Amino acid sequence: MSRLKGKKALITGGTTGIGLETAARFIAEGARVAVTGSNPANIEQARKALGPSALVFRADAGNVASQKDVAKTVGDAFGKLDAVFINAGVADFRPVEQWDEAGFDRSIAVNVKGPYFLVQALLSILNDPASIVLNTSINAHLGMPNSSVYAATKAALLSMAKTLSGELIGRGVRVNAISPGPIETPLYGKLGLGKSDLDAMTKSILGQIPAARFGKASEIADAVVFFASDESAFTVGSELVIDGGMSNL
Template structure:
């Protein structure tokens, strides 16, 4: 069954990790796909993996101008948009003493401001009905040390899945969220953990997950696929937590 047959979809941060895997699953379910990224290497890799039918665009989530340009490109390519998976994000974990104003603003610009103004810019393009899925995080619920700024950005994004649902449902736009727990993706590699401590950190994280392992991009993408499809048409302003039970004891 092609659950997204003919649906016009956009995946930000779609050139690696959860975004790239979601793009593959969308394609296998009959969707048309646009993905965005920022780094030339990952853009080239996505083009090679996803094929010539997928439009791969460079777009900086921290830039409102770039988000507005992206919305224009989506409209020019599709006319209307059925599904948006807003997945682009940055994960920086530091103790409070090490944060600067510029670093703080950069995290909020990418994780909160960019997605918010992309939705705004896409409003004229969304079909009726349309589905928006926000990639948040269990850190919106869990008080992990060193995660103060990252967790705050994800809590803000998660709240948008509710407030924007209330505001946009009358236009036929459903907004929902997927909140992954620890997932083995390139984003995890960017957390700045010294290689010498990586094995111990892996063990500590795994020990906190009742299922006993990290999640996979494929497992998160399955939840996104459900929220993007018509199967979830009565699911509004909701959150699907995909975390191997990590939040059971939070």
Template sequence: MTRLSGKRTLITGGTSGIGFETAKQFLNEGARVIVTGNNPDSIEKAKSEFGSEVVVLKADSASVEAQQALANSVKDHYGQLDVAFLNAGISVWQPIENWTEEAFDRSFAVNVKGPYFLVQALLPVFANPASVVLNTSVNAHVGVANSTVYGATKAAFLNLSKTLSAELFPRGVRVNAVSPGPVATPLYDKLGIPDAYREQVDKDIVAGIPLGRFGSPAEVAKAVVYLASDESAWTIGSEIVVDGGRTLNI
């Protein structure tokens, strides 16, 4: 029996990486799926791979206006929404002296402000009950050099799983979080690490993971499926850490 049969779902940042894999698993579980992306190449690739099964929309996660437009599109397509996986995000790592106000604001806009106002825009669209899953990060918990801004955005986003739960539960909306450790995705590829140092950086990261490898998008997606499904009906304001034991080494 499929766990998401007939559920109307939205996945932001669903044209690559964890979002793309989650969309595939949602489909396998019987869900109807809308995904968003902002990169023209990944959007076209997603359209090609998903075909007519999935609605693929362009949306800038940093734009509050775009979040309202997205909510309107979801309402027009579904009427109501059962599941939202807020996955879109950027990961910029650099020393504190390299940060500019513009870059700082961009990271918070994509990782915190946009998703927050998407939830606001979706309030009239959410079914009762509904499930919202936030994709945060173990960097909300660990202190890693050069991750100051990224870690701060993820800590803020993780906190929303609790504060929004307290506010939205009376409306029938459950909010939970999944926090991946290092996962082999295009997001990781965009960290800006020079190729000459990439192999060593990979080794250093893996050395801090007890399971001795990077995670896969599929492993994170399985946790999202659980939080999206009715199996987690008694799970509210919680966090599932999927990190191969990374946080054991804090």
């Protein structure tokens, strides 16, 4: 397993779920990995899980100034980067009438503004060639109730994959997107729902997935490894939907 041998990578939001699974896969494929997170307990657990091959540190995914700090930390440690997986995000689902400006601004900051300015901050340390993978969502394609703001942020990120591709390919930087459907991660436990409501939501979502199951974090990691590797050298501005057929209904 050496598809990423010698490569240096950054994964944001890499201390749990999809990010942590992808970091472990990157290391198994031969990469050196820097991982960001925001929860001190999760950061410590990720350090233990990933071992000495990973640089794990705290960062605020929604703060513009913090993105420059991330670039400096990674640049000081690795010099240059070959791959970036922008995975950090917040999933806030509410009916339209329950939204307030603070919540709206937080979703925009973490899911759109932070990623954009992280790309900007990383430009000086990206190798030629390099790969950026943006973690969007099938919600960018679905009219799912209570997802208006979340879906809007992911649609913006998906658009960014295309526009940044056109702008950065001349530097040798490829930008692509993955759009996962429902995945078995700690995300759903962070929605603030009671057990009965969470069970009802899970049952409802399963009924919309032709594959009749939630996806696995490892299945998303497989896609990110492909985009980060030289196997996808001719893949630019593309989106890979990984949702068990949910968006085809």
